[in-house]
Amino acid sequence: MNLAKRVKTLSPSSTLAITAKAKELKQQGHDVIGLGAGEPDFNTPQYILDAAMEAMNDGRTKYTPSGGIAELKDAIVNKFQTDNQLSYRPDQIIVTTGAKHALYTLFQVLLDETDEVIVPTPYWVSYPEQVKLAGGNPVFVTAKEDNHFKMTPQELEAAITEKTKAVIINSPSNPTGMMYTKAELKALGEVCLKHNILIVSDEIYEKLIYTDDEHVSVAQLSQELNEHTIVINGVSKSHSMTGWRIGYAAGPQEIIKAMTNLASHSTSNPTSIAQYAALAAYEQAGDTTLEEMKKVFAERLEMLHALLNDIPGVSCIKPKGAFYLFPNVKEAASNCGYANVDDWVAALLEEEKVAVVPGSGFGSEDNIRLSYATSTEALKEAAERIKQFVIKHQ
Numbered sequence: 563m564n565l566a567k568r569v570k571t572l573s574p575s576s577t578l579a580i581t582a583k584a585k586e587l588k589q590q591g592h593d594v595i596g597l598g599a600g601e602p603d604f605n606t607p608q609y610i611l612d613a614a615m616e617a618m619n620d621g622r623t624k625y626t627p628s629g630g631i632a633e634l635k636d637a638i639v640n641k642f643q644t645d646n647q648l649s650y651r652p653d654q655i656i657v658t659t660g661a662k663h664a665l666y667t668l669f670q671v672l673l674d675e676t677d678e679v680i681v682p683t684p685y686w687v688s689y690p691e692q693v694k695l696a697g698g699n700p701v702f703v704t705a706k707e708d709n710h711f712k713m714t715p716q717e718l719e720a721a722i723t724e725k726t727k728a729v730i731i732n733s734p735s736n737p738t739g740m741m742y743t744k745a746e747l748k749a750l751g752e753v754c755l756k757h758n759i760l761i762v763s764d765e766i767y768e769k770l771i772y773t774d775d776e777h778v779s780v781a782q783l784s785q786e787l788n789e790h791t792i793v794i795n796g797v798s799k800s801h802s803m804t805g806w807r808i809g810y811a812a813g814p815q816e817i818i819k820a821m822t823n824l825a826s827h828s829t830s831n832p833t834s835i836a837q838y839a840a841l842a843a844y845e846q847a848g849d850t851t852l853e854e855m856k857k858v859f860a861e862r863l864e865m866l867h868a869l870l871n872d873i874p875g876v877s878c879i880k881p882k883g884a885f886y887l888f889p890n891v892k893e894a895a896s897n898c899g900y901a902n903v904d905d906w907v908a909a910l911l912e913e914e915k916v917a918v919v920p921g922s923g924f925g926s927e928d929n930i931r932l933s934y935a936t937s938t939e940a941l942k943e944a945a946e947r948i949k950q951f952v953i954k955h956q
């Protein structure tokens with residue numbers, strides 16, 4: 563079959579691929595520990611399930627406006643005001659089929675052929691592919707591990723050309739868990755304003771921070787930056803609602819309007835029932851689920867971080883948010899006789915039945931990503947298996 567050029571170079575998501583491989587081995591009866599998951603191992607809170615049931619029973623099961631139901635847009639406007647001191651009008655918000663589709667739609671409406679988008683590396687796997695699908699070119703800027711994987715303003719500026727349309731900022735980050743400070747964001751923002759480029763600020767992990775560091779949105783820092791920023795967020799990670807597929811974008815009305823037009827021809831609307839569920843997620847006061855989830859994640863982070871750093875040839879910076887660790891395993895892989903980390907990861911799955919995601923999928927060949935959104939016992943066991951694997955092969 564002669565498929566379209568645009569999908570010929572498309573790589574499948576490496577995180578979903580490793581999760582599928584781990585599932586397959588499990589089904590064959592192997593005792594596999596999967597650390598590939600990008601989703602909380604908590605159920606969606608009951609009050610959210612109840613709201614969805616109620617919506618279904620009330621017959622709220624029909625098409626909705628393409629950009630989302632008015633009640634949910636209002637709730638998102640309130641969320642931005644309360645959490646981020648950002649004032650948006652409802653016509654500056656679009657509700658989408660997950661944050662992933664907000665980003666996809668955004669790049670579709672922003673990019674013309676050969677337009678460039680700066681993607682700091684390590685990056686979330688879908689950014690480069692989405693940019694390419696929209697006809698654009700991702701331009702990678704390596705954010706150094708020594709600088710906790712944070713891009714500096716100088717590195718950003720050096721990558722800007724006449725074709726640069728936007729830069730992606732993802733804080734807290736998947737895969738590294740790092741966060742930019744307010745001062746760092748301000749400095750990056752100034753470079754963007756100087757060159758008149760847009761900022762795509764992916765804030766999906768906003769609620770999952772385990773230090774005293776405060777989440778800052780670059781859109782908060784000045785009116786001018788606000789006008790140059792599209793904020794991406796959603797309920798997938800904050801409310802353990804990955805399968806419901808509700809995300810959103812907020813930004814300049816012209817961009818949101820174009821995205822809404824495009825959505826009207828692609829998804830029509832995000833699932834009606836899921837929108838009512840997300841509405842409950844934002845409207846319910848006194849929800850303690852997030853706090854409980856954060857407490858468990860924070861404990862797991864402490865534990866796994868220490869266990870990983872105890873493995874010969876493995877070094878791991880301490881993340882501040884999200885639910886991933888991104889250790890450098892180059893030395894461990896080479897001590898084990900593997901030419902690259904990808905092969906080491908494949909052998910680890912084959913021999914020890916531990917599934918981690920190779921850093922190459924995130925543009926960082928020396929690292930691996932482990933998700934701690936899995937039980938504490940499984941994490942302990944996984945760390946032990948990795949250690950034994952490294953010792954055995956040295």
Ligand code: PLP
Nearest residue numbers: 600660661662686736796798809
């Ligand atoms: N952005 C980042 C950085 C992510 O890690 C993810 C999910 O893994 C998304 C966006 C997409 O979130 P959603 O499940 O709402 O599409």
